[in-house]
Amino acid sequence: MSAVDVITWIIFIITIYFAFFWLITFLGMGQEKKRKALKKFPLVSVVIPAFNEEETITGTMKSVVELDYPKNKIQIIVVNDGSTDSTEKKVKDFIKKHPGRKIMLISQKNSGKWVCMNAGLSVAKGEFFACLDADSFVERETLKRMLPRFVGRTAIVLPIMKVKNPENMLQKVQWYEYIVNMFYKKIAAYINCVHVAPGPFSLYRTSVLRKVGGFCYGYATEDLEIAMRLQKHNYRIVQTMDAEVYTIAPDNMRELYKQRVRWNKGSLLNAISYREMLFNRAYGDFAMIQMPLVIAAGFISAVLIVIFLYYGLLKPLYNLAKKVVLVRFDIMTLIMNIQINSNILDADFYRLVIAVFTLVITITIFVAAHRHSKEKIVKYGFFPLLIYLFVYYIALGLIWLAILKDLAIKKSRMRW
Secondary structure: OOHHHHHHHHHHHHHHHHHHHHHHHHHOOOOOOOOOOOOOOOOEEEEEEEOOOOOOHHHHHHHHHOOOOOHHHEEEEEEEEOOOOOHHHHHHHHHHHOOOOEEEEEEEOOOOHHHHHHHHHHHOOOOEEEEOOOOEEEOOOHHHHHHHHOOOOEEEEEEEEEEOOOOOHHHHHHHHHHHHHHHHHHHHHHOOOOOOOOOOOEEEEHHHHHHOOOOOOHHHOHHHHHHHHHHHOOOEEEEEEEEEEEEOOOOOHHHHHHHHHHHHHHHHHHHHHOHHHOOOHHHHHHHHHHHHHHHHHHHHHHHHHHHHHHHHHHHHHHHHHHHHHHOOOOHHHHHHOOOOOOOHHHOOHHHHHHHHHHHHHHHHHHHHHHHHOOOOOOOOOHHHHHHHHHHHHHHHHHHHHHHHHHHHOOOOOOOO
């Protein structure tokens, strides 16, 4: 057995272990308890950090103003992070059109999203503190559906995040990705293993945020860092599937690449920063399951894509090139002598079984994710679905290769 076979086997075993673990966790979740009706309406501060968001900022603020929630119980704080477009003007115009609402504008020099969040936190008066990215839009019922989830040591409640009006193929593929990822977070929340609180309307207990010191840079992923820090303090993070927020996904590969490099690099570096939690039983399943997965996921993805490129592309092309040379570039002779080996006894059964097993688990989770999110699987047709299942993750694996290259040359500084 070659070294490549050994590495492949190890990765397959790890992958199957985690896939089987999440499947068993999902099957053991049972029916979710019925959500209690909201009896009181605490003051909620909604912070909207904005940097050059002139195209979406008005719609974002409008979605907050139109929440089905008492008007005098929502404080809106827009933090303009040194925008060079008309973001600030659009915010001021919106404030003038809504004189009866508690809307505050803070303007600062460009300092980064985490600084914006802390600026908002410093003036927040609400018992709860929500962050809403300036390119995201919250549904009317979302806040009323999230607040009842705060019980015990729950510090954050997360809405289900969906892609807003996907138009091109890339955005439609990301629609599927978001639905599945939100469902994985729902499963992870069941055993308190959520490691990120995304910018689109994550809802915090304000007192807990201040107690742990607010937000920090976190390698340009403050949403990851704060979630891990709260896990370190043994707080709970809850994922809902019925409270919706919509966000605009990248519509081209360049923007997707920039986004995923920031997300994935931040995920890995933050996990390494909290490495004292790794395999520490004091932090429960988060330390034993989620932390190892966060740290290993990128390396596994990169190795898998290298193996795929070698066996699925480079080696076949090399063998084809050798044959072309041997027949002295007589292509027709080569084509006429092609032989297809159809002997079933020569099939690579162990890899076939692993592939089928992984595919069955993937389809099971995929179907369950759409059922729990009340979305149709073929909402955007079959072609985006096929791209998501068989092509998209190859591209994400290539992005991980670029990330590991950056880390190897110690290139880690990022901005939002």
